[in-house]
Amino acid sequence: MLADVEARISGSNVMLRTISKRIPGQIVKIINVLEAFEILHLNISTMQDTVLYSFVIKIGLECQLSVEELAVEVQKSFSSSDVFCINDI
Numbered sequence: 692m693l694a695d696v697e698a699r700i701s702g703s704n705v706m707l708r709t710i711s712k713r714i715p716g717q718i719v720k721i722i723n724v725l726e727a728f729e730i731l732h733l734n735i736s737t738m739q740d741t742v743l744y745s746f747v748i749k750i751g752l753e754c755q756l757s758v759e760e761l762a763v764e765v766q767k768s769f770s771s772s773d774v775f776c777i778n779d780i
Contacts (some may be wrong), residue, residue, distance in 0.1 A: 707762070721768055723768075730747070
């Protein structure tokens with residue numbers, strides 16, 4: 692596995708965390724996956740060749756994607772050489 696991805700609901704938001712080796716351009720891929728949502732907060736922490744991305748994402752009542760499905764789509768972005776967005780799913 693290229694990355695550990697965790698998503699959980701916190702009130703009306705989703706807390707999404709990924710930890711992986713540094714991959715150039717990966718943050719852009721993740722943000723493209725999340726572009727259908729409002730990103731309220733992003734924190735990036737690094738230590739040597741490891742990076743932790745922590746997102747707080749606002750989800751609307753009309754969202755039909757489960758937290759598990761969101762985590763899977765973000766996980767896919769680590770193995771994909773293509774940049775895609777959640778609207779393409």
